[in-house]
Amino acid sequence: MLGMRLQVYHRTIFEYAAPVIDSVNTLHLEARKFPFQKTISSLIRVLPATRLRKFEDLFQNVCHHFEIPKEHTKLEIESRLKVQNLRLTIPDESFQATPNDLQDAATRERTWQYLQDSQYVVHHSQLWKQAIDLTFDEVTIHGKSLAIMRWIHETFRYQPGVTQVSTTIAQAYDLLAGVCQDFTHVMLAMCRSIGLPARYASGYLYNGPSDQLVGAQASHAWCEVYLPHVGWIGYDPTNNTMADDRYVKAAVGRDYEDVAPIKGLYRGTSQSRMIVDVLVERVDAP
Helix, strand or coil, X not given: CEEEEEEEEEEEEEEEEEEEEEEEEEEEEECCCECCEEEEEEEEEEECCCCCEEEECCCCCEEEEEEECCXXXXXXXXXXXXXXXXXXCCCHHHHCCCHHHHCCHHHHHHHHHHXXXXXXXXXXXXXXXXXXXXXXXXXXXHHHHHHHHHHHHHHCEECCCCCCCCCCHHHHHHHCEECHHHHHHHHHHHHHHCCCCEEEEEEEECCCCCCCCCCCCCCEEEEEEEECCCEEEEEECCCCEECCCCXXXXXXXXXXXXXXXXXXXXXXXXXXXXXXXXXXXXXXXX
């Protein structure tokens, strides 16, 4: 059952053109335990040095909050994470589950918020129609999810720089281009529009020696769909693959707004530069 043991190094540096003050930040950089993933160790370092307050958010993600009131011209956030992943094993009854299997009270209570509109994922009539056309002949939740994932992968062009964090799914659909965040938001909208509970997963991707996966040198995002009898299973439209033991999941939520790796505010100049380094490696068990 053991899959991969992976370690992640993630460093973000903000350099400001002039001194800034009152920096307030929330981090989603430490993974909690998930059904197919166990966190072995986690370390977060911030410079200028400050106290980090650890808490759980509404989605049970592990978060850290810190404040730097004094003047500074540089902010450095470094995260080191090691996880043990299990191989993705999905029972046949989950593969064969249909939308009718989502109607019991316990499942509806667990998934209802992932069927609603959210800040970055709202109803889009053309995507809704496309989702219906794609999945009309598919009976199972898994089959419908695969059809949507494949269509996005084949239709949208992976192109960094054409979208921003605030890009809406309507803008991404007009461009038919974007990055993993946009691909994921589109898939969330399509799944939710036909009654499939879907949530946003944020984390990292290990690109092995012979793999040609997109998004491995930065934080990554993919869609998770709820399959009865097993739970939330990942579908990555950026790479047209299931999120298996190559993926390190850090946080989940309704969309990017809920899981941004670093989200904060400060007072001072608007001119700044951000440098991001991400390295995901496979490590042998001791």
